[in-house]
Amino acid sequence: MVEFKKTKFDLGTMEKTLEQKRHLNSWVQSGGTGSCIAATGLGKTRIGLMAIEHVFKDKPTRSALIIVPNENLRDNEWPKEFTKWKMKPYLKDVEIMCIHSAYKLANNHYDIVVVDEAHTTLSGEYGKFYDNNSWDNLMCLTATPPENVEYRKFLKEIAPVCSQTDLKSAVRMGLVSPYIIYNLGVSLTPTEKVEYDRVDNLFKLCTVKLGGQWTAFTNATKWKNSSDREQAKWANMFYAMMQKRKKLCYNASSKLVITDEILRKFVDRKALVFSESIEFAQKLQDRIGDECVTFHSKMSKKEREETLQRFGDNRTKARVISSVKALNQGLNVPECSLGICAAGSSMKLDNIQRTGRTLRLQEGKISLYINLFVKGSQEVKWVRKRCKDDPNVHWVDSLDDIVV
Numbered sequence: 001m002v003e004f005k006k007t008k009f010d011l012g013t014m015e016k017t018l019e020q021k022r023h024l025n026s027w028v029q030s031g032g033t034g035s036c037i038a039a040t041g042l043g044k045t046r047i048g049l050m051a052i053e054h055v056f057k058d059k060p061t062r063s064a065l066i067i068v069p070n071e072n073l074r075d076n077e078w079p080k081e082f083t084k085w086k087m088k089p090y091l092k093d094v095e096i097m098c099i100h101s102a103y104k105l106a107n108n109h110y111d112i113v114v115v116d117e118a119h120t121t122l123s124g125e126y127g128k129f130y131d132n133n134s135w136d137n138l139m140c141l142t143a144t145p146p147e148n149v150e151y152r153k154f155l156k157e158i159a160p161v162c163s164q165t166d167l168k169s170a171v172r173m174g175l176v177s178p179y180i181i182y183n184l185g186v187s188l189t190p191t192e193k194v195e196y197d198r199v200d201n202l203f204k205l206c207t208v209k210l211g212g213q214w215t216a217f218t219n220a221t222k223w224k225n226s227s228d229r230e231q232a233k234w235a236n237m238f239y240a241m242m243q244k245r246k247k248l249c250y251n252a253s254s255k256l257v258i259t260d261e262i263l264r265k266f267v268d269r270k271a272l273v274f275s276e277s278i279e280f281a282q283k284l285q286d287r288i289g290d291e292c293v294t295f296h297s298k299m300s301k302k303e304r305e306e307t308l309q310r311f312g313d314n315r316t317k318a319r320v321i322s323s324v325k326a327l328n329q330g331l332n333v334p335e336c337s338l339g340i341c342a343a344g345s346s347m348k349l350d351n352i353q354r355t356g357r358t359l360r361l362q363e364g365k366i367s368l369y370i371n372l373f374v375k376g377s378q379e380v381k382w383v384r385k386r387c388k389d390d391p392n393v394h395w396v397d398s399l400d401d402i403v404v
Contacts, residue, residue, distance in 0.1 A: 026163035032137035034162030040356020041176035
């Protein structure tokens with residue numbers, strides 16, 4: 001018999017399977033109701049499939065519902081995983097539904113409900129699904145516990161955490177690719193800077209009028225529809241200036257330039273560029289050309305499917321997806337090893353999910369993730385907050401400082 005030497009990648013794949021089984025066993029021991037917190041790239045979909053297989057075993061009549069946050073997961077990623085793991089026959093007894101539809105269901109009962117990216121289902125509106133339907137088994141999957149206190153409390157009530165593998169542990173165990181994060185600042189143009197300062201000064205004035213930084217947001221929320229015209233004026237101006245300030249940071253022209261330069265420097269890598277506006281995403285595609293495709297929620301289903309096919313097909317020129325939020329969850333392209341966040345929120349979860357899109361295990365791969373921010377702006381605080389506690393973060397002054 002010929003013996004093959006196991007590579008580090010082979011061992012990582014074996015360890016990933018063992019870790020997935022550990023999550024499943026913890027869930028089973030919790031009575032078939034619980035949340036598995038697993039780092040992006042660990043294979044949460046596979047854990048969910050194992051749970052369905054466990055519940056369906058020896059049941060002639062069975063039903064399952066998988067709730068997902070977007071159409072790509074519903075139409076592409078989950079069905080592909082059923083095929084990959086030779087579970088396609090189960091699909092006739094499984095319904096895969098976006099939360100936008102699932103929350104409207106009522107009086108339905110399932111043998112098992114699997115909730116992918118469970119944090120997206122915990123709002124007062126979407127949470128109606130849990131109030132109006134029933135199940136024998138419930139598995140909630142997410143990369144990290146919700147930051148929102150009320151969401152975390154609700155998740156604990158419906159599906160307490162039964163197992164957890166954070167990103168740091170997943171890297172240490174060789175379950176996902178190692179990675180480096182760089183935070184790189186850019187400058188506004190003189191015209192952009194004048195407008196930013198004007199908007200920022202108005203925002204600060206509104207903050208004072210609303211009682212100072214500790215009460216401004218609360219009062220703005222309370223007073224925006226107030227019958228007191230003075231209160232309503234400052235409350236609505238507060239929100240307007242907040243949004244304008246974000247937009248100026250999100251669409252800074254220098255971000256287009258530096259993103260182009262990063263992609264040219266790392267021309268051998270498949271890349272994901274995350275932004276917060278369709279305007280920026282489209283401008284980047286126009287600048288990059290055939291190597292870049294856009295992906296956003298206002299595209300038709302067919303257009304989104306064609307975009308993902310082009311990106312995943314190594315026979316095409318497309319090696320960059322310019323995405324607007326829509327691919328925070330659910331893209332599975334192991335060859336993708338470069339992520340650029342041209343604009344993002346302060347939420348740690350968003351950062352983990354976007355970084356995770358580049359961490360799918362592949363032999364010899366070291367992933368690179370770059371956060372762009374406008375120097376001297378509110379964006380610095382957003383980047384600092386979402387990267388807090390990650391040991392792989394480096395703040396740099398120029399593109400020359402980014403090395404792998």
